[in-house]
Amino acid sequence: MRRRDFLYLTGIGTGATFLQSVPVIGRNIHIEDALMPVDTALKKRMADIALNAAKSRGATYADVRIGRYLNQFITTREKRVDNIANTESYGMGIRVIANGSWGFAAIDNLTDDNIAKAAATAVQIAKVNSKLLLEPVRLAPQRGYGEVSWKTPMEKNGFEIPIKEKTDLLLSVNDAALKGGANYVNSALYLVNEQKYFASTEGSYIDQDIHRLWPTFTVTKIDSKSGKFETRNSLSSPMGMGYEYLNPKKDEEINGLFTIYKNRYNMLEDAETATRHVTEKLSSKPVEPGKYDLIIDPTNLFLTIHESVGHPSELDRVLGYEANYAGTSFLTLDKWESKKFNFGSKVVNFEADKTAPGSLAAVGYDDEGVKCKNWDIIKDGILVNYQTIRDQAHILGLPESQGCCYADSWSSVQFQRMPNVSLKPGKAALTPADMIKNTEKGIYIFGRNSYSIDQQRYNFQFSGQLCFEVKDGKIGGLLKDVAYQSNTQEFWNSTSAICDEKDYRTGGSFFDGKGQPSQVSAVSHGCSTTLFKGVNVINTGRRI
Incomplete structure (x- = not known):
């Protein structure tokens, strides 16, 4: 098969x-x-x-x-x-x-x-x-x-x-x-x-x-009285490394909530914590719709990066080559040519990288024999580049390929696939605890969950595994039925602060689909915990 x-x-x-x-x-x-x-x-x-x-x-x-x-x-x-x-x-x-x-x-x-x-x-x-x-x-x-x-x-x-x-x-x-x-x-x-x-x-x-x-x-718990149930997936990340990933060396407490490891993972500990979380989720209160400041952990934000930054900056999608299957992109060439398209706030810097150790897309050479490297896609909030392979480079006037060619099998034709696309950490010392103590009305979000994004990778909705209420600078209990809605440009322009490199972690996907016939690739997205101001939150459990 x-x-x-x-x-x-x-x-x-x-x-x-x-x-x-x-x-x-x-x-x-x-x-x-x-x-x-x-x-x-x-x-x-x-x-x-x-x-x-x-x-x-x-x-x-x-x-x-x-x-x-x-x-x-x-x-x-x-x-x-x-x-x-x-x-x-x-x-x-x-x-x-x-x-x-x-x-x-x-x-x-x-x-x-x-x-x-x-x-x-x-x-x-x-x-x-x-x-x-x-x-x-x-x-x-x-x-x-x-x-x-x-x-x-x-x-x-x-x-x-x-x-x-x-x-x-x-x-x-x-x-x-x-x-x-x-x-x-x-x-x-x-x-x-x-x-x-x-x-x-x-x-x-x-x-x-x-x-x-x-x-x-995935852990599931049922409330025997109501028949309702809650689940929590692991907070692990697929990694481009060996079995040592399952042997954590150093940990740090995330504001007393639970233990987060820096690119290592304690599966047993996470399962124990997940079981406590599903119990709490069964009695958690529904979120009140409205505008919130969102503090988003890398375990959730990596997917938003993948869908709203990684995919729309693929040059073949920009050119319409993927329109029939995976869609197009709002990041059209005229926005790049203007050299001033405001993708996000000035603290937003996205880098494409095929060399980062431990990341899923890291290789020495791509499937066209191009030595891999890193380059800027968004710099100080401005769109400056895309992702290309050898037969696309001339379209952007590039002297060489960026090394983004990949095939998922010897029997598949290699074509342009996403490198690791990552949000650079903030330069000033900043922790999630610092963000929380300065937030009056917010939600602290962990773990990937359901999502939806349009064919141009512009309008979207994302939810999380764990959504903690933040009120007057303190963490409260879990909220349920939380989803944040925005469009890509509005969302990344709401970026207010990014934690420093000490908090930087990667998330990723083993199975990113693209092409006809469809192929899959593995790709990581790194980031630190990030603060977004005034984002629209809806209650997904309410019926109109």
């Missing part, structure tokens, strides 16, 4: 529903086999066969991606393990330019003859496509890097951790929630290893070993 089919059938792209049994992605594989790498010399030899075959058939450019995608999924419910799956998908994708047009072919039977035939097919497709061209493909210059490698910085390979240790952790999480009074609890651990080899006619041979993991759960 292909990853795109998996997403379609399960709906996991929403990030809100757990799987009771995980469909197979690729073929089943023993974990011992998964830990055996493919010889780099063999990958280079296969890549050269494809590149030489493409050039001999008339390609003016060709690149090859040999991908080995390993996945491990462990899902549990209450006192049982529901599913353990180790899968592998392995094959080659060949992309070429011939007669000024793109062509692509992919295979998973990697004999010398099949590789050469696939390269010839890619060239043939390019030549047929060229008959429909309005103008030829224009690639930004890119030098070859020779033979180089990159690996996710990590202390422990999650695939090497014994299955029993991982299932024991999940079951202990479930047990803690049940002992705390939860009626139902699901927990899961997802691990991904992308072993990607890129080669091109420009002289690059790039070997990368990329790791990601995501521990998560």
Whole structure:
């Protein structure tokens, strides 16, 4: 089963529903086999066969991606393990330019003859496509890097951790929630290893070993008298790191509410706290609609950043290439060309970054062999740039690609995908406690929940897992049915203050969908706790 089919059938792209049994992605594989790498010399030899075959058939450019995608999924419910799956998908994708047009072919039977035939097919497709061209493909210059490698910085390979240790952790999480009074609890651990080899006619041979993991759960408690229930998802974040993510080193209290870890996670502790939260949520009071100052924690704000900043600054969306499926963008080129479009207040600075350690989109080189970097998208509240790949760079007059090309499989065509897009922390010393003590009427929001945003990524509504009332500089109890509404420009212009780098954390998504056929990518968004003044809040439980 292909990853795109998996997403379609399960709906996991929403990030809100757990799987009771995980469909197979690729073929089943023993974990011992998964830990055996493919010889780099063999990958280079296969890549050269494809590149030489493409050039001999008339390609003016060709690149090859040999991908080995390993996945491990462990899902549990209450006192049982529901599913353990180790899968592998392995094959080659060949992309070429011939007669000024793109062509692509992919295979998973990697004999010398099949590789050469696939390269010839890619060239043939390019030549047929060229008959429909309005103008030829224009690639930004890119030098070859020779033979180089990159690996996710990590202390422990999650695939090497014994299955029993991982299932024991999940079951202990479930047990803690049940002992705390939860009626139902699901927990899961997802691990991904992308072993990607890129080669091109420009002289690059790039070997990368990329790791990601995501521990998560949902706790549910029912009020036996009313029959109503409340849930709380984990406050973990999927991360581009190893199993050390589950071994926190240092913690800090968030205003006495509960413990937050700096890019580490204590799953058992969070489950215990979540069980207390769902009990409190059952008796929490409904929010009164109106204008509030919002103090938004990174566990919630990352998603608002993703939807209202990350997506609208994708250049292909701006140009209308995604209009049929994922929508367009209000950040049209005229706003960028004016050099004065007021996206947010002066404290708002957004950076695109493919290099941040621990982030989901961090790699050494993108899927076009471009070395990754960072750059400004919003500077002092003004729109200054977008996200591009090699055949888009000339549209903005850029001398090189920004390295935003990605494919979710060897069988998928690489195209423009979101880098990590993050809100820079404030420069002055500031903590969430400082924000709270200066807030008369506000709400302190944690955790991602339901949301809605229009096709141009402008008008939106977001809710949270935990919404604490803030009154006269003090934190009160939990509020329910809270959702904040705004438009992107109004919201980011209401930004009043941002905590400093000590509070900076990342959130992210394993399954960001885009393209036709649909592909998924993993991306993080960093920020510190941020204060927004006078934002409209509605009560989602009220009926008109």
